[in-house]
Amino acid sequence: MNTLSLYVQRNGEVISADSRSLISKRYCTVTSAMNREFWNITSDRQNSIYVGSYGRGTAIDTSDIDILMSLPESYYNQFNSVYGNGQSRLLQAVRQAILVPYPRSEVRADGQVVKINFSDGMFFEILPAFRNWDGSYRYPDTNMGGNWRSTNPKAEQDAMKNKNISSNGLLFDTCKHLRYVRDNYFRSYHLSGIVIDSFVYQAIGNWRWLSSGESSTSAAGTYERILLDCYNQHFMWGAMPLSAPGSNQQVSTDNSRDCLGKVLRYIAD
Incomplete structure (x- = not known):
């Protein structure tokens, strides 16, 4: 038999303001590092968006924060023309950029993303992507020899x-x-x-x-x-x-x- 507490609650399961503040701080740090490496700018907001559950507004914890980082088209051309899984090489380039501000965190490439494992249990997943004319994005998938997939988070x-x-x-x-x-x-x-x-x-x-x-x-x-x-x-x-x-x-x-x-x-x- 169910109890009232197991029914959907109004404004339930809210991530704390402190956690959101920490997420925002780390988001800006990652964005700034990526912009320096790939866009040669110092902005900590441009070219990145929250995606996944957190971006859709439905997350209840900080175990998996997804960030899409838009990169210049020239990098797509560069890594797409590489013989032998250019997608994997792109993720390694992203990993190296993230290691600059987070040299002591566990940072690793995994499939389509670069994962950051923070010591407090928070996880970030960084998805490098290239914007298409219709607002969707191409992103790398290193599996099966490497290919490009499509997503439209906005x-x-x-x-x-x-x-x-x-x-x-x-x-x-x-x-x-x-x-x-x-x-x-x-x-x-x-x-x-x-x-x-x-x-x-x-x-x-x-x-x-x-x-x-x-x-x-x-x-x-x-x-x-x-x-x-x-x-x-x-x-x-x-x-x-x-x-x-x-x-x-x-x-x-x-x-x-x-x-x-x-x-x-x-x-x-």
């Missing part, structure tokens, strides 16, 4: 922000709550942030938090059961097709489907 962030406004904050609160349940009750299972956000964005429909003075005719837990019903209807016969909000890029649910079901059943039962 479109995703805008779509999430607009839906969150129209739902009076319910979208972000739901995404954060599912992360909270995942992290506290199903930690041994895998459930990615983009699967959570894409599913809730699709399943939320017209549900929203009530405005001041409004009253609801729905019983407590109705919304959570609606989310579970949506999951059951789409996953009963196999994989649920999910696309990222705004960018409409396909989101793989292969490794996250089971845990998503467990989380939704936990908050709805």
Whole structure:
């Protein structure tokens, strides 16, 4: 039997102001180092954006802060023309730039990103990328000999922000709550942030938090059961097709489907 505390809470799971301040400080340090190396400027804000869960506004902790760093097109031409995994060499160049301000931190290239492991448990993942004419980005993938992939985080962030406004904050609160349940009750299972956000964005429909003075005719837990019903209807016969909000890029649910079901059943039962 569920308790009220396991239902979605308004303005729940908020990252502290102190943590956000530290994230911002490190973000500026990384951005400045990258701009010095690749753009020959000293700005600690230009050419970088938060991406991932933190960028979409749905993160609940500081274990994984993603930053996209836009680089000059000349570097794409340089590393794309290299024989034998130029993507890996690009990540190594990024790693060397980050080691300048953080020589004592663990900094390593991993697949598509350069990871920074800070001593206090905070992790940054730096994604070097090249801007396309339509606002999307190309980024390196060192796997399978090296290739380039595409992402459009700004479109995703805008779509999430607009839906969150129209739902009076319910979208972000739901995404954060599912992360909270995942992290506290199903930690041994895998459930990615983009699967959570894409599913809730699709399943939320017209549900929203009530405005001041409004009253609801729905019983407590109705919304959570609606989310579970949506999951059951789409996953009963196999994989649920999910696309990222705004960018409409396909989101793989292969490794996250089971845990998503467990989380939704936990908050709805």
